[in-house]
Amino acid sequence: MTQGKTRMPRRQKTNYDVKYELSDSEVLELYYSEPKLAVLMDMDVIRRVDQYLAVNLPQFITPKTHHLTRNGKRNLAACCIGVRYTSGKQQEKDCKIRCTLDLILNSSDFIETGKAAQGHQSDAETEDESDKIGSEIDRLNDILNNLPGSFSGTLRSHMKRKGYTEELLAQESWVSVSTIKQYRQKEDKEKTLRTVTALCIGMHLHPWLSEDLVSKAGVKVKRTKQDGAFRYLYTFHYKDSIEDCNIYLRKQGIPEFKLREKSA
Numbered sequence: 001m002t003q004g005k006t007r008m009p010r011r012q013k014t015n016y017d018v019k020y021e022l023s024d025s026e027v028l029e030l031y032y033s034e035p036k037l038a039v040l041m042d043m044d045v046i047r048r049v050d051q052y053l054a055v056n057l058p059q060f061i062t063p064k065t066h067h068l069t070r071n072g073k074r075n076l077a078a079c080c081i082g083v084r085y086t087s088g089k090q091q092e093k094d095c096k097i098r099c100t101l102d103l104i105l106n107s108s109d110f111i112e113t114g115k116a117a118q119g120h121q122s123d124a125e126t127e128d129e130s131d132k133i134g135s136e137i138d139r140l141n142d143i144l145n146n147l148p149g150s151f152s153g154t155l156r157s158h159m160k161r162k163g164y165t166e167e168l169l170a171q172e173s174w175v176s177v178s179t180i181k182q183y184r185q186k187e188d189k190e191k192t193l194r195t196v197t198a199l200c201i202g203m204h205l206h207p208w209l210s211e212d213l214v215s216k217a218g219v220k221v222k223r224t225k226q227d228g229a230f231r232y233l234y235t236f237h238y239k240d241s242i243e244d245c246n247i248y249l250r251k252q253g254i255p256e257f258k259l260r261e262k263s264a
Helices: 024-033 035-042 070-074 101-113 123-145 151-162 166-173 177-185 193-202 207-216 225-236 242-252
Strands: 046-049 052-055 083-085 097-099
Touching (some): 024 035, 024 225, 035 123, 123 207, 151 177, 151 207, 166 193, 177 193, 193 207, 193 225, 193 242
Antiparallel strands (some): 046 052, 083 097
């Protein structure tokens, strides 16, 4: 019998390991693959902070600096959205990302009660939360179902619905008045992801509406750093200003939006 410490077997990672620190591309993939999570993020129930998707409560996110609190860092499973890769390896081509949906259900309860959930939601709370999500989805679907099939028509519709003149939209989006005028009048006018993104942010369009406008522009979002950055902006920073978006682009080493941005 040998003396000394007993060597414990090394713990092997499994296919069920949960990852909480997420890249921009992973957050985007979750947003577009998990509708429930997307709605909760749009409602600010779940907020992106410090590379995490955290429940928007003071005990988890610092109110002034918007960072994860010490309590949050110690309890990631209790306050953050995690993901699993079905194959166990993110790099494998056939792997799929899966969200910890059980936490999302609790996240709604956090907002309803103003504190961490204890046990299950009551029937009344569940119905209340479902009504909020359902109303938001109905509102967006109603807008989408009544939009024209063309890019120009859809742009005009959004501008009218939100009260934007060409001059005001130019001011908010930094896209030139002449470009906006051509986009509104000429369907075959060349569009770029950069200018369409600027228009979406300038009008503060909901991400679902932005995706629709980008699609009608005939612009294919490529799997590049730059295109990913633009998609990230109109998905998660659509309530911000172009100036705020430029801070992100600058940090990513991507050319910033410029005043009187043109289509090409």
